[in-house]
Amino acid sequence: MIDVLSFAIHWLTYFTIYAILAITLVLEAGISGITNFGKVAFFGLGAYIGAVVNTYTLLALLGYDVNTYTPFTAQGVSVLSKIAASEPIIVIMIFFMSLAISFVITGLFGRLLIYPVIRVGAGFVGFTLLSVGEILRAIYMNTHFLGGTYGMFGIPQPFTWLRSPVLSALCYLAVTFSIFLSAYILVSRIHESPLGRVLRAIRDDDVAALFLGKDVPRIKSSVFFLTSGLSGVAGALYACYVGSVNPQMFVVLVTFNVWAMIIIGGSSSPMGAVLGAALLSLVDRLLQYATPVIGGVLFSADYLRPIFIGCIMIAILVKKPMGLLPEKPPKITAGFLRKALEEIGEVNEGGCDTCD
Amino acid sequence: MEIARALICSYVFSWIYILSSIPLTLSYRTTKVFNFAHPVFITYGAYVAIFLNEFLNKNTPLFIAALFSFTTGGLIGVLNYLLIIRPLHQRGASPNVHMIATMGAWFVYQYALYIICQVLMKLRGASFLSYPSVEYVDISYIQRAIGLNTPQYIVTSTTLGLVVILSLYVLLNKTMLGFAMRGIADNQILATLCGIPRDKLMALTWFLTGGITALSGILWVNFSGSTTPEIGLHVVVINFAAAFIGGLSSLLVTALASAALALTENIVFLFLSYHLGLQPTIRLAIVFGVVFTILVIRPPLGAGGGLPYRFRTRIGRKVAGP
Numbered sequence: 001m002i003d004v005l006s007f008a009i010h011w012l013t014y015f016t017i018y019a020i021l022a023i024t025l026v027l028e029a030g031i032s033g034i035t036n037f038g039k040v041a042f043f044g045l046g047a048y049i050g051a052v053v054n055t056y057t058l059l060a061l062l063g064y065d066v067n068t069y070t071p072f073t074a075q076g077v078s079v080l081s082k083i084a085a086s087e088p089i090i091v092i093m094i095f096f097m098s099l100a101i102s103f104v105i106t107g108l109f110g111r112l113l114i115y116p117v118i119r120v121g122a123g124f125v126g127f128t129l130l131s132v133g134e135i136l137r138a139i140y141m142n143t144h145f146l147g148g149t150y151g152m153f154g155i156p157q158p159f160t161w162l163r164s165p166v167l168s169a170l171c172y173l174a175v176t177f178s179i180f181l182s183a184y185i186l187v188s189r190i191h192e193s194p195l196g197r198v199l200r201a202i203r204d205d206d207v208a209a210l211f212l213g214k215d216v217p218r219i220k221s222s223v224f225f226l227t228s229g230l231s232g233v234a235g236a237l238y239a240c241y242v243g244s245v246n247p248q249m250f251v252v253l254v255t256f257n258v259w260a261m262i263i264i265g266g267s268s269s270p271m272g273a274v275l276g277a278a279l280l281s282l283v284d285r286l287l288q289y290a291t292p293v294i295g296g297v298l299f300s301a302d303y304l305r306p307i308f309i310g311c312i313m314i315a316i317l318v319k320k321p322m323g324l325l326p327e328k329p330p331k332i333t334a335g336f337l338r339k340a341l342e343e344i345g346e347v348n349e350g351g352c353d354t355c356d
Numbered sequence: 357m358e359i360a361r362a363l364i365c366s367y368v369f370s371w372i373y374i375l376s377s378i379p380l381t382l383s384y385r386t387t388k389v390f391n392f393a394h395p396v397f398i399t400y401g402a403y404v405a406i407f408l409n410e411f412l413n414k415n416t417p418l419f420i421a422a423l424f425s426f427t428t429g430g431l432i433g434v435l436n437y438l439l440i441i442r443p444l445h446q447r448g449a450s451p452n453v454h455m456i457a458t459m460g461a462w463f464v465y466q467y468a469l470y471i472i473c474q475v476l477m478k479l480r481g482a483s484f485l486s487y488p489s490v491e492y493v494d495i496s497y498i499q500r501a502i503g504l505n506t507p508q509y510i511v512t513s514t515t516l517g518l519v520v521i522l523s524l525y526v527l528l529n530k531t532m533l534g535f536a537m538r539g540i541a542d543n544q545i546l547a548t549l550c551g552i553p554r555d556k557l558m559a560l561t562w563f564l565t566g567g568i569t570a571l572s573g574i575l576w577v578n579f580s581g582s583t584t585p586e587i588g589l590h591v592v593v594i595n596f597a598a599a600f601i602g603g604l605s606s607l608l609v610t611a612l613a614s615a616a617l618a619l620t621e622n623i624v625f626l627f628l629s630y631h632l633g634l635q636p637t638i639r640l641a642i643v644f645g646v647v648f649t650i651l652v653i654r655p656p657l658g659a660g661g662g663l664p665y666r667f668r669t670r671i672g673r674k675v676a677g678p
Contacts, residue, residue, distance in 0.1 A: 029452070033452070035452055035455060035456075037392070037459065116648065122390070122451060122452050122455065123384075123390030123451070123455060123604075124596075124600055126390070126392070126455060127390075127593075127596040127600070128647070128648075130593075131593050131596070131597075131640065131644050131647070132644070134589065134593065134640055135640050135641045135644050138637040138638050138639075138640055138641055139638075139641065141635065141637050142634060142635050142637060142638055252589065253463070256459065256460075256463050259456060259459065259460075260460070263456065298474065298475050298478055299470075299471045299474035299475055299478075300470075300474065303467040303468075303470045303471050303474075304467075304471075306463045306464070306466070306467045307463070307464050307467045307468060307471075309463075310460040310461065310462075310463040310464035310467075311460075311464060313456075313457075313460040314439075314440055314457050314460045314461060314464070317444065317449070317453055317456065317457045317460070318440065318443045318444060318447070318457070321447065321449060321453060
């Protein structure tokens, strides 16, 4: 029997985290034309940074020997769970600090990475970023400090001290929802601003935008800093929610899921990304419950989900390429149009017929 | 001894990468689609050989494995073209949309293979999710007949690699079909006006791309001690790197880059594992390091739709001039 409240909180938390990724991908791919097939690289990096800050820093601050109490040994995990239940102020402070650090480091990583990559075509950008995700995974696997193949456990959820699991989950949902809402407002504002128009011009024809005097590489790099940073924050939120990280959590499939979200919703519309994230995260959560019922006879039903999503993604691309919520044409007011026409000398004393 | 082993690995991997990189460049320059479903061809090629090996009670001839793998890879290529690429092209979709759609196809095929492996595992009792190397009986027989003691994977990779590369060379450079394919690659509209059947040639290109790439899979299963459905991802990163070095246009440079990357990957890994004790999973990072260095030092500007940066500086100078 499904506990409806727990299910709703669980789904909404996943939805808000994935919606942050989807919104940032809309800004990158749908609005700016950066084909980021390495979304998981930034998500994973943010998650690992979040995990490291929320475990090692916490242990070090409270005077534990981090060489003995590591977040991949039983005694380390045990100590971390005790700290999470008894030191609310420090845990919450460290949690918000981890979000800020994740934003800055993943943002800078994204900016550094995009600098050489941005000079080549979309295919290369996609492949290079995809490779980065796989390489980071290889590095996590080979780093003892990060728990190697098994990863890190005992990452404290900042509201564990509340005792009531539902209340604790609700508080965490409030945090993820606030960050999601901020990201949505930010991306929507960018989308409708003059910068958004420049970005769409770059997306449609970067060479033309370049020749019109727009500093395409700098603009793209700035956008990528922001989106990478926000993806890192989503990763840190995910790590604290799940309570563990390991290299198998950050495979290419994550990137594919986020792409599927924006394609189903509408790849150039922030609201479309939210809709896609809501639909797919709901299907994902429902399948988690349904898998034990429908699978297990001949093959794992987990494999059906990517096939199903892949087929829907291709069908939408072929039949309805703009998704469920297509990009709306930019809002042009009569005043704006009049001013623009005046600038090019189209308006005479009799006024402008096309303005209204 | 370790260096000799690394050199042998480099040699075999060179052929695997050449057979999978050249079709990637060929498909891009002919169809202008950056195919993210490329790993599927490699994985399915490898798994066709594995399934044959299991159903023929480990008596698989290379010839049969190559025939079946080539056909399977080719049919997947044509299917992708007919169901995804052609409809998107007819709707005037951008290259990015093509790319994303092929990425979707990659995951559909990838997880379909997982299901096939699990079903066959239940039916046959063998583990297909990590399969040991496949020995080809015809090659073993020939080796015994002529008293050749070299490892089978060297003979297999050399034979298959040379046959495929020479056939492709003849096809592209000595036949009317090859001229037509090159015509389509150079200018599709002009080629169509000259009476070249674009659609048929596109389908043929995808068939060849899928087929030849699948052959690299049968070399992989012969050489590697463990084949998993994830092998395509490992190989394709090197394929993209090699195609990228070749500017997505030159087959010769792509082939040379594949060999160079195989050598770099194995020799640098040997050095790093000896001195730092790193695991084989770090191999990809070595290849990526090479690609990244090229991106920084000498990016192929404008390749694959990239931004021709240097033009900006020149125009700026002209404007600032007299």
